[in-house]
Amino acid sequence: MTSKDRILARIRRAVPQPPPGPDAPVAPQIPRDYLRVHGARTPRERVDLLAANLTEYRALVHRTDEDGLPLLLARLLAERGSRTVLVPPGLPPYWLSAADQTRVHDREASTPQELDRVDSVVTGCALAVAETGTVVLDGAPDQGRRRITLIPDHHVCVIRVPDQVVDSVPQALEGLDPARTLTWISGPSATSDIELDRVEGVHGPRTLEVVLVGAQ
Amino acid sequence: MTGGTYLGMPAFPVAAREAVRDGVLRANLRRATHTIRDRRARAVAELADWDRLRAAGAAVKDHTLRHLDRYLLQLEEAVNAAGGTVHWAVDADEANRIVTEIVRATGEREVVKVKSMATQEIGLNEALEAAGIAAYETDLAELIVQLGHDRPSHILVPAIHRNRAEIRDIFRAEMGRWGRPAPDPLGDDPRELAEAARLHLREKFLHAKVAVSGANFMVAETGTMVVFESEGNGRMCLTLPETLISVVGIEKVVPTFRDLEIFLQTLPRSSTAERMNPYTTMWTGLGPSRGADGDGPSAFHLVLLDNGRTDTLADETGRQALRCIRCSACLNVCPVYERAGGHAYGSVYPGPIGAVLSPQLRGTDSDIDASLPFASTLCGACYEVCPVAIDIPEILVHLRERVAQGGPATRDGIRVRIRPAHGHAAERAAMRAARLLLDRPGALRAGERLLARARRLAPRRLPGPGRAWTDTRELPPVPAESFRDWWTRERGTGR
Numbered sequence: 001m002t003s004k005d006r007i008l009a010r011i012r013r014a015v016p017q018p019p020p021g022p023d024a025p026v027a028p029q030i031p032r033d034y035l036r037v038h039g040a041r042t043p044r045e046r047v048d049l050l051a052a053n054l055t056e057y058r059a060l061v062h063r064t065d066e067d068g069l070p071l072l073l074a075r076l077l078a079e080r081g082s083r084t085v086l087v088p089p090g091l092p093p094y095w096l097s098a099a100d101q102t103r104v105h106d107r108e109a110s111t112p113q114e115l116d117r118v119d120s121v122v123t124g125c126a127l128a129v130a131e132t133g134t135v136v137l138d139g140a141p142d143q144g145r146r147r148i149t150l151i152p153d154h155h156v157c158v159i160r161v162p163d164q165v166v167d168s169v170p171q172a173l174e175g176l177d178p179a180r181t182l183t184w185i186s187g188p189s190a191t192s193d194i195e196l197d198r199v200e201g202v203h204g205p206r207t208l209e210v211v212l213v214g215a216q
Numbered sequence: 217m218t219g220g221t222y223l224g225m226p227a228f229p230v231a232a233r234e235a236v237r238d239g240v241l242r243a244n245l246r247r248a249t250h251t252i253r254d255r256r257a258r259a260v261a262e263l264a265d266w267d268r269l270r271a272a273g274a275a276v277k278d279h280t281l282r283h284l285d286r287y288l289l290q291l292e293e294a295v296n297a298a299g300g301t302v303h304w305a306v307d308a309d310e311a312n313r314i315v316t317e318i319v320r321a322t323g324e325r326e327v328v329k330v331k332s333m334a335t336q337e338i339g340l341n342e343a344l345e346a347a348g349i350a351a352y353e354t355d356l357a358e359l360i361v362q363l364g365h366d367r368p369s370h371i372l373v374p375a376i377h378r379n380r381a382e383i384r385d386i387f388r389a390e391m392g393r394w395g396r397p398a399p400d401p402l403g404d405d406p407r408e409l410a411e412a413a414r415l416h417l418r419e420k421f422l423h424a425k426v427a428v429s430g431a432n433f434m435v436a437e438t439g440t441m442v443v444f445e446s447e448g449n450g451r452m453c454l455t456l457p458e459t460l461i462s463v464v465g466i467e468k469v470v471p472t473f474r475d476l477e478i479f480l481q482t483l484p485r486s487s488t489a490e491r492m493n494p495y496t497t498m499w500t501g502l503g504p505s506r507g508a509d510g511d512g513p514s515a516f517h518l519v520l521l522d523n524g525r526t527d528t529l530a531d532e533t534g535r536q537a538l539r540c541i542r543c544s545a546c547l548n549v550c551p552v553y554e555r556a557g558g559h560a561y562g563s564v565y566p567g568p569i570g571a572v573l574s575p576q577l578r579g580t581d582s583d584i585d586a587s588l589p590f591a592s593t594l595c596g597a598c599y600e601v602c603p604v605a606i607d608i609p610e611i612l613v614h615l616r617e618r619v620a621q622g623g624p625a626t627r628d629g630i631r632v633r634i635r636p637a638h639g640h641a642a643e644r645a646a647m648r649a650a651r652l653l654l655d656r657p658g659a660l661r662a663g664e665r666l667l668a669r670a671r672r673l674a675p676r677r678l679p680g681p682g683r684a685w686t687d688t689r690e691l692p693p694v695p696a697e698s699f700r701d702w703w704t705r706e707r708g709t710g711r
Contacts, residue, residue, distance in 0.1 A: 004304040007466065010526035010629040011285045014535075030275045034268040034478070053491060108510040112422040112456050132492035139504075145511035146455045146497075150448065151422075170477040178438040178473045179298075181503045181512060184480075184496035189448035192488050193357035193373050194380055194406040196248040202356060202410050203417065204448025204495060 036170050038131055043162035046130045047212060050165055053133025057187030058200045059208040069158070069213050070098035073122060076156055076209055077101050082119035086148045090141020095158065096122065106148045115147060120154040121205075126182075128159045129172045133187065135159065135210065136172060138180040146183055155205040157185075161214040225562030227587035232556035241557050244379045249548045255489035256545060256601070262491070263481065273478045274605040276470055277539035280436075281529060287436040287469045288520065294439025298501020300516040305463075307523050307628075312343035314519050315428065315461055319349050322459050324425045330443065330453045331355035332430025333542055334463045334521055336368060336564040337577075340428065351428065352394070352420055354449035356413050363390040369558025369566060371544040372487055377557055380404040391416050417449065427453035427513075431464045432541065433479060434518075437472050440500045441518070444483060444493050454497050460513040465521050467529075467538040479541060482603035486543035524577030530626035533614040537572045539604040544569075546598035546608060552591055561588065568598035572611040579627050580619050586637045589615035620644065642682065664698035671696065 001009075041049065051061045064072045077085055077099050085101040096103065104118050124142035125135045135157050137143045149155050159165065166172050176182055189204030200206065225231065235241060260266050280287055292302040305311035319327055327344065329335065329351050341351040341362075353362045360375035361368050364386045368374030375383065384404040391398040391412070396419060398412045429450070433442040441462060443450050454460060470476070476498075484493045499512065507514040529535050547553045547567030558566035562584035563574035571592055575585040589612050598608040618625065620640040624633055636644065653660050667674075671694040677686040697705075 002304070003306045003310060006306055006629065007304055007520070007522045007526060008285045008288070010522070011288075011466075011529060013629070014526050014530035014626065015282050015284070030279060030475075031268070031272055034265040034272055035263075038263060038265075057490070057494070116418075116422060129492075134492050139511060145509065146451065147511070150451050150455060169480045170474075173474060173477050173480075178435065178440045178498065179500055179504055181500070182496075182498040183451065184492065184498075186490070186492035186494050188494065189446065190494045191356045191406075191410055191447045192252075193355070193360070193375060193447075194383060194409055195244070196252045196373060196376065197406055198488075199406045199410050201407070202414055202447035202449070203354075203421070203452055 035168075037167045039167075041130070041167060043165075046165050046167055047161045047214070050128055050130040050133060050159075050161075051210075051212060053130065054135075054187065054210050055133075057133055057190070059133070059187045059210050061210050061212065063212045065215060066213060069095055069211065072211060073156065073158075074098040074100070076211075077120055077122075080120060080154055080207070082154065084118045084120070086115070086118045086121035086144075086152060088121075088123055088142055088144030088148065090144075091122065091124070092142070106144050112147065112151060115151040118152050120156060121148050121152045122156045122158070123149055124158050124160075125164065127172060127175055128165045129167075129169060130165055131168050134172070135185045136176060137183045137185065138176065140180075146181060149183070149185075150204055153205055154207045154209070156209045156211060158211045158213055161212045163214075225582070225584040227583040228556075228560055228562070228591040229587060231560035231562065231584075232552075232591070235557045235560050236555050238557075240379070241377055242555060244377055245554055245557055248373070248376050249554050252489055252548045256486060256548065259485040259489045259491065263485070266482075269478055269482050270603055270605050273482055273541075273603055274539060276475050276478060277467075277604055278536075280470055281467065281535060281538055284466065284469070284529065287471055288466060290436040291434055291439060291469050292520075294435075294437065295501055295516075295518050296439075298439045298503075299506045300439070300501040300518055303517060303519045305519055305521050305523070308338035308521075311338050311463055311519050311521050311523065312340055314517075315340060315463065316344060316347045316349065318459070318461055318517050319344065319426055320347070322426055324349075324459075326350045326352065326420075326424065327426045327428050327461075328352050328354050328420055328424040328453050328457065329358075330427065330429035330445065330450045331358050331374075332428070332463065333371060333564060334430045334465050335428060338463070338521065338523060340463065352417075354417050354421070354453060355445075356410065356447060356449075359413055359417070360386060363387065363394070367559055368564060370547055371542050371565065371567070371569075372547075373544075377559070380406060380409065383409055387412050387416075395420060417452075421449075421452040421456060424453070424457045426459045426461070427457040429453055429460065429462045431462050431468055432483065433476060434464060434469045435471075435473050435476065436469050438500055440473060440498050442476065443497050444487075445496070446488065446494045448495060451495055451497055454499065455512055458513055459515045459517070461517045461519065463519045463521055465523075466525050467540075483541055483543055486541075486545040486601065486603040524579075526629060527579075527626040528573075528576040530631075531576065531614075534572065534576050534611050536606050537569065537576060537608075537611060539606055540569050540573065541604060542569075543603055545601040545603065549597040549601050550592075551595060551597070552593060556591070561591065563588075568592060568608045568612075569606070572606075572608055572615065575615055575619075579625070580615070580634060580637065586619050589619055642680075646682075661698070661700060664700065667694055668696055668698060668701075
C-alpha cells in the first residue's frame with residue numbers, strides 16, 4: 001500500500017462518504033451572501049480610495065495623464081538618483097522616452113547578481129484593487145519576469161486609471177487567470193516581526209512608487 | 217544551528233509557572249499582543265460583512281474536509297498537469313525523508329526556507345542537518361529564533377517573546393557565524409535590525425539553488441499554491457532557486473480559485489491586522505511556460521503531509537480544528553497565552569489553537585499533550601476572533617473529557633480506546649460522588665443543611681486530594697441557607 005493509498009483510506013474511514021450514484025455530485029453548500037463590493041463608488045472615488053490605501057501602506061502615489069507620463073517617470077528616476085533601469089520586454093517605449101538612465105533589458109540568462117546591480121525597474125500591472133490598496137502583476141510583457149520587480153530596490157508601477165482599477169478582492173479574482181503566476185503587492189515590503197510593530201522595507205523593493213495614469 | 221526540541225516537554229502548568237515569573241517575557245508579550253489586538257479589531261470593523269465572510273470561510277473548509285479525498289486527487293492531477301510532482305507523506309519521518317532525497321538529488325548542501333508551520337511541525341531543519349544539509353530560515357522572526365538557538369513562541373511572529381534589545385544582541389553575536397556579520401555599530405531600532413537582516417540574507421537569496429516553503433492554500437481545481445507574506449523573503453525563495461519544495465498539510469486545500477476571495481479578505485486582517493499583506497504569490501506548477509522562461513523554478517515538488525491530520529479528521533467534534541488558517545488571532549486575544557507565552561505549550565502550535573491541535577495531531581500520551589486541553593480559562597475570546605469560526609472552547613472541553621475519562625480516538629489511522637490519564641482519579645471520584653448526591657434530592661437537602669450549619673468551620677483550603685485545586689483558587693464561602701431552602705421559604709411551594 002502506498003502512502004497515498006494509506007492517506008486516502010484514512011480519510012474515507014474518517015468521514016462518512018456519500019453513497020455512490022451515477023451522478024453523485026458534490027454540490028458545495030457555501031453561503032456566498034458576503035458582499036461583492038464594500039460600497040458604491042464612482043470611478044473617480046474608486047481611484048481615490050486606491051491612492052489613499054496605497055499611501056497608508058507607504059507606497060508613493062503620483063498622478064499624471066498619458067502625455068505627462070514620460071516626464072514624470074524621468075523625474076522619479078532622476079530624483080531617486082538611478083543610473084540604470086530595468087525594462088520589461090513589452091513596456092510601451094514612449095513611457096521611458098524622456099528618461100536618460102541606461103536601459104537594462106531582462107534576458108533569460110540574466111543572473112540574480114546582475115539584476116541586483118540595477119537601480120530601478122518600471123512596469124505596468126494586470127490590475128489594482130481599491131479596497132485593499134493592492135497592485136497585481138501577472139507576468140504579461142509590460143511586467144516581465146517576477147524577479148525583475150523583486151531584486152531592484154526601487155519599483156515604479158504604472159496603473160491605467162480608471163480602467164485597471166477594480167473595487168474589491170472578489171472582482172480582482174474574476175479578472176485574473178490562475179494559470180499565470182500572480183504577485184499581489186500592497187505597499188513596499190514590510191515586517192511586523194519586531195514587537196509586532198510594522199516597519200517598511202525588508203527584502204523586496206523598499207520603495208514602491210505607483211503612477212496613476214489617466215484623464216485627471 | 218538547531219533550535220530547542222519539544223521532546224520531553226514538561227506539562228503546561230509546570231512550564232507556565234516558570235514563564236509567568238519572567239518579567240521581561242510578560243512585558244514583551246503584553247506589549248505585542250495588545251498592539252495587534254486593537255489593530256485587528258479596527259481592520260475587521262471595516263468590513264460590514266465580516267460575519268458572512270467568516271461563515272463562508274468555515275463552510276468552504278468544512279465542505280472540503282468532508283470530501284478531502286476527492287479534492288486531494290483533483291489537486292494532484294492539476295499540479296502534475298502544470299509540471300509539478302506530488303508526493304504523499306503519512307508522517308513527519310516520511311516527509312523529511314522525501315525532502316532530504318530531493319535536496320540530495322540536486323547535489324546542493326544548502327536550502328533557503330520560507331516560514332512554514334508544517335516544516336516546523338515535522339522538524340525538517342533538524343532532519344536536513346542530520347543529512348549534512350544546512351537550512352536557512354529567511355523570515356525575520358524565524359531568523360531571530362534560529363540565530364538565537366531558540367524555539368518559536370507564536371504562529372505569525374515566532375520571536376514575539378524577544379524585544380528589540382535582545383534581537384540586536386542576537387544579531388551582533390550570531391550573524392557572523394552563518395554569513396555576513398551584523399553592521400557595526402548596530403542599534404536596536406527595528407528599521408536598523410530589518411536592514412541588518414536584509415544584508416545578511418541577500419547573498420543567500422541570490423545564490424540559493426533549492427528552496428523549501430509551505431503554503432497557506434492549495435486550489436484543487438487549478439493546482440494553484442498560495443503563499444501570503446510581508447517581507448519579500450517568500451518571493452525570493454519562490455522565484456530565484458531552481459528547485460522549489462513545498463511541504464503542505466492536506467487540510468490546506470480549497471476547491472476553487474474563487475474560494476480565495478474569502479480568505480484573501482479574512483486572513484490578512486486577522487493575522488497582521490492589515491487590509492492586505494504586502495506580498496501574496498500564487499503559482500501553478502511550473503507556470504505558463506513550464507519553467508522555460510526562467511521565471512521561477514524549473515522543478516516543483518509538492519509534499520502532501522498527513523502527520524495526524526486524518527486522525528483529527530476522524531473526530532467529529534475535534535475535526536473543526538482543521539479549518540485553521542494559522543492567522544494567530546486567537547493567540548493575540550488569549551489571557552492565558554498573554555501570561556504564559558508560547559513556549560509553555562510545548563509545540564510549534566501555541567495558544568488556544570495549539571491547545572486543541574497538538575493533542576489531536578500528536579495524541580494525548582505525553583504529559584504536555586494531556587495537559588494542553590486544560591491550558592485555558594474557556595473564556596471564548598479565541599472563538600470570537602477566529603476567522604473560520606472554530607469553537608475552540610467546545611473542542612477543549614471535549615478533549616478534557618477524553619483525557620480525564622478516556623474514550624475512543626483514532627491514532628495512526630486505527631480506532632483505539634484511550635485510557636483515562638493519571639492525575640484525574642480524584643476528579644472522577646468527586647464527579648461520581650456528585651452524581652450520587654444529585655440523584656438523591658433528600659440526601660442533597662440534608663447535606664446542604666448540615667453544611668450551612670457548620671459554615672463557620674469551613675476550611676479555606678480543601679483537605680486531601682482537593683488541596684491542589686485550592687492552591688490557586690479561593691474556596692467559595694458556604695451560604696447561610698441553601699438555594700432550595702430559600703426557594704421553599706420565599707415561594708412556599710417546595711416539596
